Amino acid sequence: MKKLTRITLNPEVMGGKPCIRGLRVTVGMVVGLLASGHSIDDILKAYPYLEREDIYEALSYAAWRADEIEVSVTVG
Template sequence: MNHLERITINPEICHGKPCVRGMRWPVEVVLDLLSSDMTKDEILEDHPELEKEDLIACLNYAKLLLSGKSIQELA
């Protein structure tokens, strides 16, 4: 499972940027955390509202964008 259902886009949240589960956690911010020196466990400890599956979803969303596909193509 790639967890892409956890990525939501709502014009009322974060100016319509892709976010995690409708929260004010843009995918790009989660990707910044993942690319820092923090481990996944440290990120989850510092931000308990996030779940491991959210981190995986953000990585899979980035992969999807780089592949040139869209979420609609996977449905």
């Protein structure tokens, strides 16, 4: 995986959650917006200080973390 330079972890920002470039925008928030049907353009319009590459890196980080952590899922 390429080095992710836009994802930051700082215990003083958003409780140490992974954020975009030290901003108070978490990877989880970006992924959640995409998962709920918002387009990248929608997100960029709502958060004009974000860049398209920020969104792609958030997705890359989330995919990497999902692959690293085994989560038990119970259906029904």
